[in-house]
Amino acid sequence: MISLTSPVKTRAHHWPAGLKLAGLCLASTGLFLTGSMVVHVTALLLVLALYAAPGTAFFRAGMCGMRVVVPFVLILLVWHGVTGDWQSGVLITLRMVTLIGLANLVTMTTGLEDLVEVLQHLTAPLGRLGLPVHLLDTAIPLVIRFTPVIVERAGTLAEAWRARSCRRPGWRLILPLTLQALDDADHVGEALRARGGPLGSPQQEP
Numbered sequence: 001m002i003s004l005t006s007p008v009k010t011r012a013h014h015w016p017a018g019l020k021l022a023g024l025c026l027a028s029t030g031l032f033l034t035g036s037m038v039v040h041v042t043a044l045l046l047v048l049a050l051y052a053a054p055g056t057a058f059f060r061a062g063m064c065g066m067r068v069v070v071p072f073v074l075i076l077l078v079w080h081g082v083t084g085d086w087q088s089g090v091l092i093t094l095r096m097v098t099l100i101g102l103a104n105l106v107t108m109t110t111g112l113e114d115l116v117e118v119l120q121h122l123t124a125p126l127g128r129l130g131l132p133v134h135l136l137d138t139a140i141p142l143v144i145r146f147t148p149v150i151v152e153r154a155g156t157l158a159e160a161w162r163a164r165s166c167r168r169p170g171w172r173l174i175l176p177l178t179l180q181a182l183d184d185a186d187h188v189g190e191a192l193r194a195r196g197g198p199l200g201s202p203q204q205e206p
Contacts, residue, residue: 005107005108005109005110005111005112006058006061006062006108006109008054008055008057008058008061010053010054010058010109012105012109013109013110015109016114017110017111017114017115017117017118018118018121020106020109020110021106021115021118024099024102024103024106027043027098027099027102028099028102031043031095031098031099032095035091037087037090037091037094040091040094040095040098041094043094043098044094044097044098044101047098047101047102047105048101050105051063051101051105058108061108062101062104062105062108065104065108065148066097066100066101066104068151069096069097069100072096073093073096073097076089076092076093076096077089077090077093080092112141112145115140115141116140116141119136119140120133123136138192142188146181146184146188149184150177150181153177153180153181154173154177157169157173157176157177158173161173
């Protein structure tokens with residue numbers, strides 16, 4: 001899941017988060033069970049239609065969030081082109097883009113609080129067994145929240161590199177981006193501890 005909740009309100013914003021996540025699971029299962037190119041192309045077109053339905057602003061925001069998928073698409077296509085298996089490469093790429101697009105739609109139209117509430121209901125049985133599900137309840141929203149932040153940091157580093165060099169940055173951005181991500185993680189961890197966040201054992205009810 002790439003984007004945060006979209007400020008452009010749609011009908012999907014009022015749908016239950018559990019219903020949207022269940023639909024995402026069913027769509028994922030269905031696409032993995034079929035190898036039909038027609039089905040995958042149709043599914044991708046339907047996803048694009050869902051992005052376009054709320055208007056231009058929503059469509060642009062969604063496509064902007066999907067830019068992070070482009071490098072993976074290129075890697076998959078090049079690899080399958082080298083191995084001579086174009087059909088499988090296109091099929092896998094269509095499936096990946098479609099499912100990421102659907103997941104992106106879910107996060108664009110669902111608040112983090114709603115997603116966490118669904119997660120808590122799903123993991124409640126595991127909590128009764130003594131498993132530390134409170135850590136999962138904290139980790140998943142943080143991943144959703146900081147994914148676009150890291151993407152934005154990568155863009156900023158790339159712009160800074162281009163301002164000082166004519167060469168493409170490429171792999172040279174990996175180290176500073178990793179250090180920034182680790183630094184952010186350290187600050188977030190300290191902030192959670194300072195506020196009594198769920199990094200240790202679950203907090204007891206008063």
